Each structure stands twice: as C-alpha cells, then as structure tokens.
Amino acid sequence: MKLRAKATILSSWKSTTHQWRDVIAELNKTGIILNYVKRGEVIKKEMYGFSNLVDVGMNIPDEVKLNPTRDHFGLKFRIRSGEIYLLLTLGENPLIFDIKEFENFIDSIFMAILDGKKAMLQFARSKGGAINMDSKWDEAMIRIVSAGGKRDAFIVQGKKVISLFRDLEDMEIEEVELGEKTVKALKLTHNYKSESVTSYLYIPSRKLTLFLIRYILLHGPESRELMEKIADEFGEIKRDIEEELQRELKELMKISPEKQQILLALYSGINPLEIHQFLGIREEDVERIYDEMIDEGLLKIVMIRKIVDLTMDGRKIVNKLIKLGNMEM
Template identity: 30%
Template sequence: MPAELRARAEVVWSGKRTQTREVIVTLSHSGLSMRFVDEKAGEDFFSFSLLEDLGFLPPFPCDEPNFTLRFSGDRVLILSVGNNPLIYDRRKFEAFIHGIFVELLNGVPVLMRRAGEPWSVVHLRLIGPGRLLVVENERERLMSLSSVSEAEVLEDTLWRFKVYSPSGVESFDLKIGERRIRLFILRYLQRFSPLSWGYLAELSREFPELERELKRPELEPLEREVLDVLLAGIDPLDVPRVLGLDVLKVEGVYDSLIRKGLLRIKGVRKIVEPTPLARKLKEGGEK
C-alpha cells in the first residue's frame, strides 16, 4: 500500500473552485498531508476526523481518474492523475485510494450476531481490493461483505446479511452505530466490489447521494432482454427456451449480469434472480 503519491489536487470551498495544484500527497492514520510541488511552495492537511463522505461523483465533469473527499465546512478535495506515465501512476493511484479506506475501516469494532445467538464485538478488516471481512479476535474470518447475496436494513444502525454457503444460507446481523462508518463501508463496496452493487441499493436509502449514484450499468441488448424476462417472473431455467437461445449462451449472460450487480446466485449455480438494484431500477422506470 503506497503511503505517498504524485497527483493533482483541487479544493472546492462552498461550491467555489480553486486552482489545480501539483502535489505529493502522503497518507497517514490521521489524514492526508499535501506538499505542493509546482511554482508556489506550501503544504496543507486534511484530517480524517473531519471527513464526511468520499468516493462520490465530483461536482464538475472530470475526465481523468479521480477521487473526491468531503470534509466539514463544505470543503471538497479532488485528487486526480493525468495521462503522462512518467509523472503519474494510475495503478498506484488506485492502491492509494484503497489505502485511504484501510485507514478509515481497518480494525473498526462493530456488533455482530448469527440467528439465535447473542451479540459479540467483532472487527472490520480489509485484506485486498474488494475484500472487506468481518473478523473475530482480528484473525478468525466470520463473513465477507464482498460475497453477500442479500441484505436489508432492519433499523437505522442494523443491517441483516444472507450468505450462501455449501451448508446452506447463513444469516448475520451487523450493528454499526456510527453513521459515517456505515457510509464509508458502502462507498468502499461501491468502488472496489461491483458484485455487491446488487444489495447496495437496499442499504443506501439512508444516503440519498449514494442512492442516486447507483445507476444501471451499460447493458448489451441481449443482457437487457434476459434481465427483462427474469424481472417479468420467468423461471431462470426456462429463459433459454422462452428466448430461443442456447443454454450456455444464456448462462454467459447470467455471468455478465452478476458481475454488473443485477443478478445474484440463489442456491444452485444455474438458479439466479434479479437483485434489489435491478428491481429498483425497473420500478423507477430507468432505461
């Protein structure tokens, strides 16, 4: 995980843009330190204790890879990298962003219980891009948030997850008291775990900005046709016959829709169903 990065930085104060600066940004547990390396020297610091949101769409069009962070006082930091590979490293940029989430989420205590069991204190742990675990005693893996099949909000601070395993369906309740930690978890999954998009729609109602950003991915005509048939209630095993398509071809479409967060596996490999995100978009009339 890189702790230092060459990037461009722009700060938006109360909706007003400032000049984009060339910076060396350094990541620490307490925040982001920036050292300006263009014609005007200087430094700045952005404390994670003041962080309100991150990873949202920038407030203006930005064609370069970018990452946004909103701090209290209506202060938005936009980090980006240009096209010159001699100056900017896009892979390092993504790794640096992942490192920000590691600092924010790794080791955070939450409450967890299996059905019929008492609450216990467990911890969040990020072990690689897209792999957010709930662990016990910092070692024993209990659940991967990146492999959840279904999720629902039981109350403001309480989420219920269902995970398919060889032994059947397991149900877990997770209680996360701090609102911004709930948001940071969802933002992490949004950026690094596209397979989780299917259930993010259910958990994002508390955060209208995130909810608006969960748009239907671009679909090929055949993907749209298969999804529409499934949303109409056709049994997934009957879809090849209904559409007059080869079974293997339809299963390939299922795989693609799963990757886009619009289908999930339910039990046996060939049994799929639309995710809450797919149903929500259909109900909303999004094309």
C-alpha cells in the same frame, strides 16, 4: 504512503472556478497532507484530517473532472466554515503518474479510516430460514485487506469471518434488538461453509457505516443492486445512485430509436432476418443499421447474411433501457 497526483479543492462557500494542481499526496493515520509542487519543489502544504471526514468515494460530476475518461476520487470534509471537497486524479504523463499507485493509495485511505474499527455482530442468526437460538451479539472487528492486487473487507469475530466481497449475497437495513435498545443494523445474507445464513452487523458510528458501504460500492461484486436496498437510510448513497441513473439515461438517449427497437427485438428472440418485417423498416435500412451497430460493438455476426446477435455490451444496454423504462414491446 505518497502519491504523485493532480488535486483540486472545492468548498461550499466559494463559487470560484476550481484549478487542478500538481501535488504529492501523503497519507498517514490521521489524514492526508497535500504537498503542492511547482517545478519539482514543494511550495505549499495543506492538512486534511480524518476527524473532519464525512464522506468518501462519492460520485464526481464529469464537468468537475480534469479528464472524464480517467479515474477520480473524492473526499468530503466538514469544518466550521462549511464543506470542503478534496478531489484527486492522475495527469497524462505515465512516467510521473501511476494508476496502480493511485488505486493502492485509495485502498490505503479506506484502510486508514476503517481497519480495526469495532462493531457488534450477531453471527448466523438464521440458517436456511430457521432461527438460530445459539446466535448471540458479540464484539467484532472490521478488517480491510489490500495486497498483491487482491482487495477485500472482512467482518471478523474470533474464527468467524464474513467476506463482504466474496460471501455477501444480499444486504438490507433492519431494526433489531441489541441489549435493551433497538438499533438499525445491516442485515447480511452471506455464504458460510457452503450454506446461506443471515447475520446482523451494527456499527455504532453512522459515518463508519457509510465509509464501509462506499468501499463495497468501489470494489464489491454487484454492489449497486445491494446498495439500492439501503439507499433510503443514506441520502449520500441515494443521491449518487440517482445521479448515475440520470447520467446513464443521457447516454442511452444518444442511441437512436431504431437502434433501441432492434436491440430489444433481438433480445426478445426475433429472427434477425425478420426484423425489418417486425419493425416495418426496409430491409436495406436494417442492413445499414446492423453495420453501424457492429462497428459500435453492440452486435456481432454469427453467420453469413447478417445473422447477428447481441454482444455483451448490447445486452447491458438493453437491460439498462428496460430498467429505466424506455423501451416497450
């Protein structure tokens, strides 16, 4: 599989300014080949083998990105000299760079490093809170599916299948007995035949476990909340979550204190026509702020006289502000 893209390489032993270059990225079972292109001709090739891959899909700081508004994807390799980061994104020309091909290429990377890998699964160890004594550890397989715009990651054990995108309800890490040893396994609470059950998944390779978690983070529903529960076991995930929270905090701090107060007051059910009295702000100032927030997509008019309500974006901001502890009533 090939992809026209922009690429840059960062290394732990060089502090020189990185340069984004035109490439044709070529994916095979063993790794990624970067074909550097100049005036339509391949002038250089570099191979990055999956045997040296230690992380994938990690957060990329905006200051490193070619264009912070575009999707980027990173892979981290460890070699004798240190660590290498391969970053990919798209250029501006839509005739050359295709977002669908970019997304398919990323899915194909996860397929190459995860699909068909073996694991151990104790399926439906508990049902409805009761221990299932018939549940035993047995071999299972990780399957990655990406076709027709639909993506999923499955754990397959014979006819027993867990969709990590559609069925997963909760995920934790728990020490369990596997044969004669104690291992740290993924405790999966998931739906099976319209019933909530708990299964245990053990992947012998920590690296493969990290890759699978990264894939769930990339596509899975409400994955961040699930990942926060297991972040302590994966420093890579914890760092990314902390960096993302700091980035969100900086964005939220751009919202003026008056607007933050209005958002929370409306969220708490205060009458829009009484906000000025509640916050001790002149009514004409509240009307002006309402207009600004409507333009910003945070409020919507539901009746005349500026009877407003939070938009979905407004509610998301309030939830983030409350979670980060920046607003109190």
